Amino acid sequence: MSGRLAILGMGPGDPELLTVKAARLLAAAPVVAFFAKRGQQGHARRIAEGLLPPGCEELRFEYPFTTERAPDDPVYESALAACYDRAAAALAARLVAGRDVALLCEGDPLFFGSAMYLFDRLAPHYPTVVIPGVTGMSACWTAAAAPIAHGDDVLTVLPGTLDEAALAGRLAACDAAVIMKVGRNLPKIRAALGRAGLLARAIYVERGAMPGERVAPLAEVWEAAPYFSLVLVPGRQRRR
Amino acid sequence: MSGRLAILGMGPGDPELLTVKAARLLAAAPVVAFFAKRGQQGHARRIAEGLLPPGCEELRFEYPFTTERAPDDPVYESALAACYDRAAAALAARLVAGRDVALLCEGDPLFFGSAMYLFDRLAPHYPTVVIPGVTGMSACWTAAAAPIAHGDDVLTVLPGTLDEAALAGRLAACDAAVIMKVGRNLPKIRAALGRAGLLARAIYVERGAMPGERVAPLAEVWEAAPYFSLVLVPGRQRRR
CATH class of the missing domain: 3.40.1010.10 (Tetrapyrrole methylase, N-terminal domain)
Incomplete structure (x- = not known):
């Protein structure tokens, strides 16, 4: 046995x-x-x-x-x-x-x-x-107090390793997004969000549900991101 | 207080x-x-x-x-x-x-x-x-013994309420997918997966982690789907 x-x-x-x-x-x-x-x-x-x-x-x-x-x-x-x-x-x-x-x-x-x-x-x-x-992403949107997707939203989970144009294209096509593998890809992710017109909605979460948890608007984060970090773009926030 | x-x-x-x-x-x-x-x-x-x-x-x-x-x-x-x-x-x-x-x-x-x-x-x-x-989707891919996304896969979570052309377009653009709100949208979802060339990879899961849990290749499911059902398209299965 x-x-x-x-x-x-x-x-x-x-x-x-x-x-x-x-x-x-x-x-x-x-x-x-x-x-x-x-x-x-x-x-x-x-x-x-x-x-x-x-x-x-x-x-x-x-x-x-x-x-x-x-x-x-x-x-x-x-x-x-x-x-x-x-x-x-x-x-x-x-x-x-x-x-x-x-x-x-x-x-x-x-x-x-x-x-x-x-x-x-x-x-x-x-x-x-x-x-x-x-999942880590559930911990992150909970830490951010950001309902991630509503009703008929399309949610896309993207690796930050994609190139800037691919990231921007995919971001423009979804209602809500989670970007993983942030780390040293952060400057590229910020640029892609800007191209997709989503930078103002993007939230940076570091170490969700761990000691040292941190949440900030992505537009205000300029330092290097650690391994345990994600970027969230919450969905359409349809009013009900 | x-x-x-x-x-x-x-x-x-x-x-x-x-x-x-x-x-x-x-x-x-x-x-x-x-x-x-x-x-x-x-x-x-x-x-x-x-x-x-x-x-x-x-x-x-x-x-x-x-x-x-x-x-x-x-x-x-x-x-x-x-x-x-x-x-x-x-x-x-x-x-x-x-x-x-x-x-x-x-x-x-x-x-x-x-x-x-x-x-x-x-x-x-x-x-x-x-x-x-x-999440219910985690329970469903676990029930199906189907690792859903690997490495740099892009995963998209889609509502089955989208029209067939929109579903097919979004399915063609991702590596892995979860389709929610299946129910009476099942025939349309099947057609969209066929258009995207993904029908053979699609898995139907009913009542994940509940009594009456059921997993089947979507191509073999023809009856009406209940509320608690999902369709999964696992990612690239990159060999490592």
Whole structure:
């Protein structure tokens, strides 16, 4: 009998934003696995602090790069694939031995999460359950007290890595938008919002639902943006 | 001292998908309010079954229509606005009297939720906290075991109420899509997905994270879709 893999959505940052189900499965997990950047504790692991069962085995997987690279860089892609292969092999060894494993994933596992690559590798071979979580973007529009989409709004979630013209074109075509992967793309995002006539409506949110949470009109933010930041363009605010 | 309004994201359906924070606030709420369709218990209230504190006051607000109408129908709009005005007045009366109120909202309150209209009316006047929740769409892609978006995918959330040409155009421009408000729009949505060349990738999910959950390739679904249904087009599935 192999063990079961539980991929747990850990929510955006506040440990109380875990679901009751994820908290229950975490508290019973003999093996707890997570990804982290080099030299850091890892965001999912930080959320789990104080919730891990005593004596559980911790498996920490380190990303091979400290900053994100272009997704079409073949060196980056193959190094990441090897990282996911190693992590999957480590989890498989525990599962084969009959041990249940909880894989922690910030936000919602199947929404832009690294856990998806382990899901692809392991779910075909081992009993697997995924527990959805509150996304980082939900935490950000809640922090901003900004209802993001109403009625028949079209909402688009965009990576800030797109080029300025592509960003501007997509922004002009939607009612509401969330721009992720802000970081060093902030000047380009600001320019694209300006071209789309949306700069005055754009809200910058840093570290939503985490210590140091910060909300500001994007037009007033000029310094560098950290990894945990988003830009929101709330929808049509139809009066009802 | 006025009471505090807590707008609680109740998640997609499974009571265990409530956040720890929403469950804690619900368990201490002297007044619990929620919306429901005529003749029905209400989805948010159903999720809360078994979690309400003994002796709490329940405030049930009924929508003035049993099916959704075109958002530009002025009769529909004014009847809804009057419904939200009445609900806001009922909550304000409790808040002024110093009683805390929990307003239950399925999914995530500030993401296409009716609670947004009470937030707009009450948050400027009373201490208000919003607790984000797991969205229905997260429950649906989790039910489908379908990672929805990867890396630099553009994800668009579309209302099925758009006309066929608009739907097809927007679908052709994104990497991943979620189509909400399916119901009687299903034949049109199918046609739009066909025009965009995406029908073979489309997944139909009914009642995600609820009793009676069902997942099927959209191409195989021909019967009428209920209110709690979504269509998913997962993103690029980039191999890593």
